[in-house]
Amino acid sequence: MLNCRKATRLLSDRLDRPLTLKENVHLKIHLLWCSGCRNFGGHMHRMRNISRGFVDFGADDTTPDGGE
Amino acid sequence: MLTTGANNSSDAAQGVMLNDHQFLLELREKMLRFTILQLSDRVLAEDVVQEALVGALKNAGSFSAKAALKTWVFAILKNKIADALRQRQRLIAVEQPTDDEADEGEFSDLFNGFGVWRGPAHPIAWGSPEKSMEDAHFWRTFEACMEHLPAQLAKIFMMREFIELTTPEICAELALSETSVHVSLYRARVRLRECLENNWFERGKSCAKLS
Numbered sequence: 001m002l003n004c005r006k007a008t009r010l011l012s013d014r015l016d017r018p019l020t021l022k023e024n025v026h027l028k029i030h031l032l033w034c035s036g037c038r039n040f041g042g043h044m045h046r047m048r049n050i051s052r053g054f055v056d057f058g059a060d061d062t063t064p065d066g067g068e
Numbered sequence: 069m070l071t072t073g074a075n076n077s078s079d080a081a082q083g084v085m086l087n088d089h090q091f092l093l094e095l096r097e098k099m100l101r102f103t104i105l106q107l108s109d110r111v112l113a114e115d116v117v118q119e120a121l122v123g124a125l126k127n128a129g130s131f132s133a134k135a136a137l138k139t140w141v142f143a144i145l146k147n148k149i150a151d152a153l154r155q156r157q158r159l160i161a162v163e164q165p166t167d168d169e170a171d172e173g174e175f176s177d178l179f180n181g182f183g184v185w186r187g188p189a190h191p192i193a194w195g196s197p198e199k200s201m202e203d204a205h206f207w208r209t210f211e212a213c214m215e216h217l218p219a220q221l222a223k224i225f226m227m228r229e230f231i232e233l234t235t236p237e238i239c240a241e242l243a244l245s246e247t248s249v250h251v252s253l254y255r256a257r258v259r260l261r262e263c264l265e266n267n268w269f270e271r272g273k274s275c276a277k278l279s
Contacts (some may be wrong), residue, residue, distance in 0.1 A: 001140075003182075003183030004183055004185045005175065005179045006183060008258065012259050013254070017246075017250070018233045036185045036191045037185075037191075037241060039191035039192060039193055039263070040191045041082060043194060044261075046194065047260060047261060047264070050201065050210065051230055054102070054230065
């Protein structure tokens with residue numbers, strides 16, 4: 001049985017490698033009843049988009065405040 | 069002061085970008101911030117940015133839109149940063165992180181003894197991240213969170229998510245096992261997620277701002 005700690009590890013790993021069938025099944029079952037891990041999984045994807053967007057947005061026109 | 073190029077013909081637009089000092093200064097500043105975050109070395113970062121900028125601007129004439137030029141410049145910059153990391157890697161010994169099983173007690177602030185979320189650490193639904201991405205305050209929070217990560221975790225995270233290297237590429241670069249890279253990415257993501265949630269996607273508010 002997967003606990004949240006192990007589920008979050010798989011939710012991170014699946015951004016970097018394909019999960020095995022067994023891992024996938026255990027994860028899916030865990031996510032059915034765990035809203036925290038469901039949120040965590042969504043955040044993993046959003047963080048990837050955020051990181052990729054860093055060049056397009058974050059490094060983009062910053063506000064006119066600040067030093068210069 | 070400096071004029072921004074209006075919508076002239078596309079031929080004229082080419083020259084306008086290179087003569088637009090304000091645009092180039094801002095571009096350089098953005099590149100520098102992006103690079104310093106990853107190399108943590110201002111002098112080296114300035115060299116890398118300089119090199120990327122010179123290389124990129126040789127072909128600037130083929131871009132008529134600033135956004136396209138910026139994407140191009142950053143693509144070159146990513147390669148230069150990867151080169152710099154590769155060279156430096158030989159000088160800095162990378163610590164082999166301990167494996168997962170070794171520290172069951174890890175993140176004991178987040179998970180209880182059964183490996184279940186502790187109440188206050190339970191991840192919440194985030195507000196619209198797309199909206200956040202247009203907000204400069206959000207990016208300052210993001211950078212601050214990145215800087216809070218232990219250096220090695222931040223480095224591996226950025227290689228993966230900013231430079232978009234694959235796990236095997238990172239393993240080769242840093243002479244780490246694949247598991248070590250996965251563990252490091254996991255740790256970095258858990259901490260970064262927590263930091264963003266606590267400082268930006270605050271409980272009950274979707275666009276709380278730190279100032």
